[in-house]
Amino acid sequence: MKTPEILFLCTGNSCRSILAEATLNGLAQGRLHAGSAGSHPAGYVHPRSVALLQREGFSTEGLASKSWDDLPTTPDIVITVCASAAGETCPAYLGPALRAHWGVDDPAKATGSEAEIEAAFEKAYRILRHRIEALLQLPVAEWLAEDPSRLRTELERIGHSEP
Template sequence: MKTPEILFLCTGNSCRSILAEVTMNGLADSRLHATSAGSHPAGYVHPRSIQLLQQEGFATEGLSSKSWDELNTTPDIVITVCASAAGEACPAYLGPAIRAHWRVEDPAKATGSEAEIDAAFQTAYRILRHRIDALLKLPVAEWLEKDPAQLRQELNRIGTMEL
């Protein structure tokens, strides 16, 4: 079985999708491979995202904010992480991939004190980490091949999980 490719997609590709990509790749032990992209990339990875990932023990070298037009592989699964209630234009990825939506508030839009902004990044990371941990318990490669409807259902269920 080939390694399933997961694309985490958001608008700016500077925070949430980057957090998800790095976390997935750091925890998946090569069972899954994640990339991230945006429909309107910010052009940089948010420094607080890099700092948080480093604090969690993940490598951050070579990270970049990129457009979905720059992808070299066709994903098997696309997970959008936009918080549509916040008025974001969440991109719709066209293609044969299984799609799911994991709504997460954008910490880059957080305001307030430094502690409040840091808390927004921590919250986004913790939600994504919780959901990624749940995803890693699934037989993704097997279901992708034999039961994509079951996989889609589980991805959508995971997307509703709170902390």
Template sequence: MNLLFLCTGNSCRSILAEATFNALAPEGWQAMSAGSQPTGQVHPRSLALLDREGISTEGLYSKSWSNLPVKPDIVITVCGNAAGETCPTYLRPALRAHWGIDDPVKATGTEEEINSAFTQTYLTLREGIETFLTLPLDDLRKNPFAFKTKLDYIGILKFKHPHPK
């Protein structure tokens, strides 16, 4: 199964989610990330954080959703629409969910406060991914609607940013 984490710039949140999911996922599951308007580079704080967490950064780069290597079965948007950010809509057939989280790239303050924003983003994404991986993954094929409901519930419960209608 192929999972796409999608945001606007593909420099932080979706990259953190891709790397974390791939580090934790069972065999047969693969995450990728992309952006609707990729920045062209992964944010250095994202790479440093993943290194500190012992998660591989090999092969991570900022990329467009129009150049995906495979068609995703599931698309999870991770943009923070509560902060007024426009969230891209993936139009191809795929199960879709939204886990809204604000972009730590926009954090201000001291180095410690900015690093804390990145760490909090990572920990929130990791918690959502760990919850995702407790779901009966076979249900995706048997009952995609029920699986989507569970993914949406994770988005509301863990991220507290419901997707706009």
């Protein structure tokens, strides 16, 4: 059975989708594979995202802000991580993938003290990690092949969960 490809998608592809990509790939042990992209990529990975991932023990090698126009493969699942509730426009992936939304506030837009900004990155990471850990409890490959509507329902449920 093919390893399911998951695309984490947001606008800039510098923070949230990068955090999700590295976290899923680090935790999935090859059962799933994640990539990330943006509709309007920032062109860089936010240094706070890199530092946080390294502190958590995840590889940051090869992480890059990239456009969804440059994807090497067609994803099986697309998860948008933009915070549409905060007035952010979520990109709409038009390919033949199962879609879900896991809105997370953009830590790159955080303001305040160093501690407050760092806390925004930590919060985004904790939410994404919690959701990824829930995703990894599902038989994703099996449901993708046999019951995609059940998988979509579970992905949406997970998208509303918080640690």
